[in-house]
Each structure stands twice: as C-alpha cells, then as structure tokens.
Amino acid sequence: MAENLFYFLVFPGLLFAGVVGGLLSWFDRKVTAWVQFRRGPVLMQPFYDFLKLLLVKETIVPARGSVLTFLSAPVLALSGASISAALILLPAFGITSGFRGDIIVIFYLLTIPSISYVTGALASGNPLASVGASREIKLLIGFELTLLLIFATVIMKSGMNISLYEIIAYQQQNGALIGSLSGVLLFIPLIFCIQAKLGMVPFDIAEAETELSGGAFIEYSGPPYAMIKFTKYIMLFVLPALAVVLLLGGLSLTGTSILWSVLKILAVVLLLTLIRNTNPRLKVGQAMRFFFIWMNALVLIAIILTYSGL
Amino acid sequence: MSNKKIIPIGPYHPLQEEPELFKLYCEGEIVKDIKWETGYNHRGIEKLSEQKTFDQVFFLVERICGICSTSHPFAFANAMEEIADIEVPDRAKYIRTIIGELERLHSHLLWVGLAGHFLGYNTVFMWAWKYREPVLDLFEMITGNRNSYAMFKIGGVRRDITDPQIREIKKVMQVVKRKTDLLTGAVMDDPVIHARTKGVGILTKKDIADYAAVGPTARASGVDIDIRRDDPYAAYGLVDWKVITAEAGDVFAKAEVRLLEMYESIKIIEQCLNKMKREKEGDTEIQVREIPEGIGTGRAEAPRGEVFHFVVTDGSNSPVRHKIRAPSYVNIATFKKSCVGQTIADATISLAAVDPCYCCTERMAVAYDFASKERLYSGYELLDISRRKTEKIKTQKSQ
Numbered sequence: 001m002a003e004n005l006f007y008f009l010v011f012p013g014l015l016f017a018g019v020v021g022g023l024l025s026w027f028d029r030k031v032t033a034w035v036q037f038r039r040g041p042v043l044m045q046p047f048y049d050f051l052k053l054l055l056v057k058e059t060i061v062p063a064r065g066s067v068l069t070f071l072s073a074p075v076l077a078l079s080g081a082s083i084s085a086a087l088i089l090l091p092a093f094g095i096t097s098g099f100r101g102d103i104i105v106i107f108y109l110l111t112i113p114s115i116s117y118v119t120g121a122l123a124s125g126n127p128l129a130s131v132g133a134s135r136e137i138k139l140l141i142g143f144e145l146t147l148l149l150i151f152a153t154v155i156m157k158s159g160m161n162i163s164l165y166e167i168i169a170y171q172q173q174n175g176a177l178i179g180s181l182s183g184v185l186l187f188i189p190l191i192f193c194i195q196a197k198l199g200m201v202p203f204d205i206a207e208a209e210t211e212l213s214g215g216a217f218i219e220y221s222g223p224p225y226a227m228i229k230f231t232k233y234i235m236l237f238v239l240p241a242l243a244v245v246l247l248l249g250g251l252s253l254t255g256t257s258i259l260w261s262v263l264k265i266l267a268v269v270l271l272l273t274l275i276r277n278t279n280p281r282l283k284v285g286q287a288m289r290f291f292f293i294w295m296n297a298l299v300l301i302a303i304i305l306t307y308s309g310l
Numbered sequence: 311m312s313n314k315k316i317i318p319i320g321p322y323h324p325l326q327e328e329p330e331l332f333k334l335y336c337e338g339e340i341v342k343d344i345k346w347e348t349g350y351n352h353r354g355i356e357k358l359s360e361q362k363t364f365d366q367v368f369f370l371v372e373r374i375c376g377i378c379s380t381s382h383p384f385a386f387a388n389a390m391e392e393i394a395d396i397e398v399p400d401r402a403k404y405i406r407t408i409i410g411e412l413e414r415l416h417s418h419l420l421w422v423g424l425a426g427h428f429l430g431y432n433t434v435f436m437w438a439w440k441y442r443e444p445v446l447d448l449f450e451m452i453t454g455n456r457n458s459y460a461m462f463k464i465g466g467v468r469r470d471i472t473d474p475q476i477r478e479i480k481k482v483m484q485v486v487k488r489k490t491d492l493l494t495g496a497v498m499d500d501p502v503i504h505a506r507t508k509g510v511g512i513l514t515k516k517d518i519a520d521y522a523a524v525g526p527t528a529r530a531s532g533v534d535i536d537i538r539r540d541d542p543y544a545a546y547g548l549v550d551w552k553v554i555t556a557e558a559g560d561v562f563a564k565a566e567v568r569l570l571e572m573y574e575s576i577k578i579i580e581q582c583l584n585k586m587k588r589e590k591e592g593d594t595e596i597q598v599r600e601i602p603e604g605i606g607t608g609r610a611e612a613p614r615g616e617v618f619h620f621v622v623t624d625g626s627n628s629p630v631r632h633k634i635r636a637p638s639y640v641n642i643a644t645f646k647k648s649c650v651g652q653t654i655a656d657a658t659i660s661l662a663a664v665d666p667c668y669c670c671t672e673r674m675a676v677a678y679d680f681a682s683k684e685r686l687y688s689g690y691e692l693l694d695i696s697r698r699k700t701e702k703i704k705t706q707k708s709q
Contacts, residue, residue: 032432035433036432036433036435036436036437037436037437037440038436127315127316127317127318128317128318130315131317131336131339131654134338134339135339201430201431201432202430202502204430205655208430208655209324209430210324210325210427210428210429210430210658211325211654211655211658212654213323213324213325277432277433278433279430279431279500279502280426280429280430280431280434280500280502280503280506281429281430281431281506281655282502282505282506283505283506283653283655283656284339284655285653286505286506
C-alpha cells in the first residue's frame with residue numbers, strides 16, 4: 001500500500017512526472033523561442049509559473065457556477081494524469097511488470113484530464129468556456145478512435161500482448177515497432193493524436209486564445225489553475241513517453257541507455273514543438289475531418305500492412 | 311434571441327488590443343447576429359483641433375492612430391494646402407511619399423504578423439514583426455522617432471533625407487524585399503492557412519458598395535479604388551506603380567492584397583529615392599505666412615484605406631471646423647456582413663482581416679429623434695450626465 005502510494009505520488013507518478021514534464025515544457029518553450037528569434041525563458045520558468053499560481057495568486061470562483069464541480073475538476077484531471085503516469089512509467093522503467101490489460105486502463109485514464117476540463121468549463125457558467133468545452137468534446141470524439149486503433153495495431157504487432165510490459169519486452173527482443181513500414185505509418189497519427197491531447201497548435205481549438213481567450217480554462221485562477229498547469233506538464237512527459245514505449249522501443253533507467261531514453265523523449269517533444277510552430281490553428285470541424293478521414297485511413301493501412309507482415 | 315448565447319469579443323479580449331465590444335449571438339458555434347458597441351475611447355480630437363494652431367494640429371492628428379501616424383497629417387496637409395493654394399516643392403513631395411509608403415510597409419507587416427497570431431500561428435507573428443524592425447529603424451534614422459514622425463508641415467516637410475540616408479534606405483529596402491518574399495511564400499503556399507482563410511469572411515462587391523468600405527478591404531473584393539491613383543497627391547502621380555486587387559473577397563484575398571502591396575510600396579520608395587536626387591538638397595518647404603479663409607478637403611490613402619479630412623478656416627490661426635473620417639469607421643461595419651452565418655473561429659479572423667483600428671474611429675454620437683428630428687442630448691447634457699455619474703461613483707466610494 002505504502003509502496004503504491006509512493007509510486008503514484010512521488011516516483012514515477014505525480015512529482016517525478018510533473019518535474020520532468022516541467023523541464024520538457026521549458027524545452028518546448030525554448031525551442032519555440034529559437035524558432036521565433038526570441039531568447040526564451042530560463043530553465044526554472046515553468047516551475048516559477050506553477051509556484052506563482054499555487055502560492056501567490058488568489059482563487060476566484062465564478063458567482064453563478066457550480067463551485068464544487070468547478071473546483072474538483074482540476075483535482076480529477078491531476079489524479080487521472082498522475083495515475084496514468086505511474087501506470088505507463090512503472091513498466092517502462094522495468095520497476096514492476098504492471099498487470100494484464102493495463103494498456104486498456106491507460107487508454108481510459110488518459111481521457112480523464114480532457115473530460116475533467118470539459119466538466120470544469122461547463123461548471124463555470126461562462127459562455128466562452130462552454131464553447132471551449134464543446135470544442136474539446138468534438139476534438140476528443142475526433143482523435144479518440146484513431147488513438148484506440150493505434151493501440152489495437154500495436155497490440156497486434158507485438159504478438160497480441162495487452163500488457164505494456166510485454167509490449168516492451170517484445171520490442172527488446174525483436175527491435176522497435178517503428179522499424180517496419182506499418183510502424184512508421186502508425187507513428188504519424190500517434191504524433192498528431194498526442195498533439196491534440198496536449199492541446200497544442202494546430203489543435204489548441206478548445207483553448208484558442210485569440211478566439212475564446214482561454215476557452216475551457218478562462219475562469220480558472222490561482223491554485224486550481226496551477227493544478228491544470230501541472231496536469232499539462234505531466235501529460236507533456238507521459239504522452240511522449242507512451243509514444244516511445246509503444247513504437248520506439250521503450251525507456252530504460254540503466255547505464256548509458258538513460259541518455260538514449262532522454263534523447264528519444266526529446267526527439268518526440270521536438271517534433272511536437274516543430275509541428276506547433278509551423279501551423280495555424282485548425283477549426284474544430286477541420287480537425288475532426290483530419291482525424292476521421294486521413295489519420296484513420298493511415299492506421300487502417302497500417303493494420304492491413306501488419307496482417308501482411310510488413 | 312432568447313435561445314442564442316452571447317459570445318463577447320471585448321471589452322478586453324486577446325483578439326484586439328483596443329477596447330471594443332462585439333456581441334456575437336450564437337447558436338452552437340454559428341454566429342447568427344452581431345451587435346457592435348464602441349465609444350470606450352472617445353478623445354474629442356476634432357474639438358481639440360479647433361483650439362490649436364495649424365502647426366499644433368499636425369502633432370494632434372498624428373496621434374489619432376499610432377500605426378498609420380503619417381496618413382492623418384498627410385490628409386490634413388492636403389486639406390490645408392488646398393485652402394492656401396500651395397504647391398509644395400518636388401523634393402518635399404518625394405519625401406512625403408517615401409514616409410507614407412514606409413508606413414504602409416510597416417503597417418502591412420504588422421497586420422500579417424497579427425493575422426498569423428489570430429490564427430494561432432505565432433511563428434509568422436514573430437517573424438513578421440522582426441522584419442518590421444528595420445523599417446522602424448529607418449524611421450528613427452530619418453525622423454528621430456520610430457512612430458509619430460512629426461515630418462509634415464504646411465508647405466513641405468520638416469526634415470530632409472540626406473544622401474547617406476538614401477543609400478541606407480535602399481539597402482534596407484533590399485532586405486525587406488527578401489523578407490517579404492519569404493513571408494509571402496510562407497503564407498501563400500501553406501495548405502493549412504488556405505484551409506483557414508479561403509472562403510472565410512467573404513465580402514462581395516455589393517457589400518463593399520453598401521458599407522462604403524475602403525482600402526485593402528475593398529480592393530480584395532475586386533473594387534478597384536485607391537486614392538493614390540484616383541486623386542493623386544504628393545508624388546504618387548510622378549512614379550510608376552499599380553493598384554493591387556483581388557477578386558475573392560475572403561480573408562486570403564485581403565492577405566494577398568496586403569502582401570503584394572508591400573512590393574508596390576518598395577517600388578514606389580525606390581523610384582522616389584532615385585528621382586529625389588535630381589532635386590536640390592534642402593529644398594523641402596515653402597514658407598507659408600497666412601492661411602486664408604476657406605474650405606479644404608484632404609484625402610490620403612492610409613494603409614487601411616482612405617483618410618478624409620475636412621477643414622474650415624476663417625483666416626485666423628486655427629481651424630474653425632475639422633472633420634476627420636478614418637478608414638476603420640466604414641471598414642469595421644462590414645464585419646456584420648462578413649461574420650453572420652460563420653463559426654466563431656471564422657468570425658474572429660474575418661474581423662481581424664479588415665485591420666480595424668478603433669481609436670481612429672471613435673466618435674461621439676448625438677442622438678436625434680427620428681420622427682420629430684429633435685436632438686435628444688446636447689453636448690452639455692452629456693457632460694452633465696457624465697458629471698453626475700462621477701459624483702455618484704464618488705459618493706458610493708466614500709460610503
């Protein structure tokens with residue numbers, strides 16, 4: 001019990017994932033700054049942002065909203081993110097072997113932050129937030145099927161294993177799944193799904209600063225918003241880590257392979273950052289069409305290729 | 311409108327950095343109707359102008375708009391020179407044109423950046439604004455200010471452009487041209503930008519006529535109007551350039567018109583620099599001792615469209631009446647046409663596409679009763695209302 005609590009709260013759950021995610025968020029912002037001829041933030045900036053929100057800023061609750069739902073949504077989001085961090089990173093680091101079917105649990109846990117944002121936004125009673133919430137739901141409907149199909153294909157490719165630990169073990173024996181044509185085809189939609197899950201441009205539709213001035217998060221301030229920020233840090237680490245685990249051969253904490261793992265994560269985050277800096281925001285209808293038609297088509301081709309052994 | 315939800319743009323909104331309020335009445339994400347409220351920023355420029363001398367008015371009208379801060383003095387100078395019947399020296403004409411076109415360059419670059427930002431494409435925002443810097447540096451070199459250049463006076467310009475400065479301007483123009491190529495390529499060839507801007511916020515030729523829209527907004531809908539060509543002032547009649555138009559009328563066409571206009575601006579500046587060398591250095595103004603009684607109208611093509619100044623003088627040293635119409639005044643109204651029936655995402659970029667400038671536009675409204683033609687509020691009554699409100703706020707505070 002105490003051990004499990006440690007896993008969820010300290011390593012590799014809440015605290016560890018949040019700190020690494022914060023550093024990755026700095027990396028993302030720094031690369032963005034380089035792309036845009038700016039200098040960029042200092043290394044600790046994501047944590048300064050977080051601490052200022054947590055310790056200094058006051059919490060303002062909308063007068064006409066449902067207070068309990070509004071305030072519990074960030075907590076739910078944070079717990080969903082940290083549990084999924086623990087479930088992904090424990091087998092990824094080889095600490096425990098997880099359990100059979102954990103990949104399905106992870107799939108559900110990863111949607112909890114999005115669902116919580118929607119609940120919190122709707123509870124705030126702000127019209128801009130409600131538009132943001134409806135966009136978030138539409139986006140979720142758009143990319144969730146693609147993500148599920150990707151998970152299914154990865155399971156097929158790794159010999160019908162539904163445990164993350166066994167998928168990693170399979171890749172360690174037979175080489176990373178991206179090494180095949182269908183693996184490459186899977187990687188592209190996976191990156192876009194992660195982009196959408198993280199709410200980065202071109203899929204920052206729910207937040208859309210210049211349209212909805214923050215959208216789903218418009219009413220949040222102070223510690224609740226700090227929690228949302230921390231959730232985003234965790235997701236920024238967990239989702240690239242998931243991509244590495246599913247297709248790029250997994251992570252490792254032993255010896256020189258630490259460096260290799262860090263490079264893999266950084267490469268995925270770099271890819272996400274570059275995509276977000278070279279595209280304008282899509283409209284929600286366009287984003288749904290993008291996932292429903294193009295990304296699903298890519299995954300279906302990958303499935304057919306997997307059947308024919310490519 | 312009970313089942314329609316109101317989505318506000320303003321009074322404080324990241325889309326526009328000025329105070330304004332657009333209420334979008336939406337069903338789902340579709341905008342069904344809009345209401346527009348401004349008047350947050352009325353400064354009484356026209357009234358102020360009547361209390362200042364002609365020389366001071368230049369500095370006043372320069373501050374109507376921070377971005378197109380030369381177009382207002384330009385139009386005012388045109389109006390005053392019509393009253394006084396003055397022909398400014400050719401060198402002054404060229405300098406005026408150069409300042410006007412440099413301003414168009416930096417204003418269009420600013421818009422391209424902002425449009426990118428509104429679409430969530432912050433890289434374009436930062437790049438465009440970086441490429442705008444050399445133009446502002448040029449202004450600093452020529453006039454001493456990056457904005458509000460104080461270059462114009464009745465009868466000419468305040469500062470000459472020297473030969474070393476001409477060389478520097480030419481050098482920078484080459485740089486700006488290269489960077490514009492790059493930006494144009496990035497915007498015109500990006501499929502996602504096409505997806506976001508093509509067919510969005512369409513204004514037809516009829517809409518332009520109905521709302522009397524001007525400038526790039528009108529030219530993007532195929533309405534071929536440009537004060538620089540239709541009513542040539544300064545050196546625009548002396549150089550070779552063409553008016554850019556596009557047919558589609560959507561946001562993409564507006565971007566296209568602005569980007570291509572930048573090339574025309576560079577062309578005009580380079581020609582002016584070459585022709586300027588033939589004029590005598592220092593011959594930048596003629597002395598004007600007196601402004602006679604009269605009525606003058608001045609027009610100038612600001613980056614956003616036609617600026618119109620109407621001045622009445624009575625032989626004294628300040629205007630008796632000074633009426634100003636900024637291009638945004640007519641252009642913002644087209645938003646009602648371009649946004650209804652679209653989604654919120656499209657509505658925001660449609661609004662931004664006309665490059666609205668609220669502080670240029672703010673006017674005080676006097677209400678008339680339609681039936682009896684009676685004035686509902688006089689200026690003193692409004693002042694009285696405002697004073698009573700201030701009193702009320704004060705007493706509330708003290709309680």
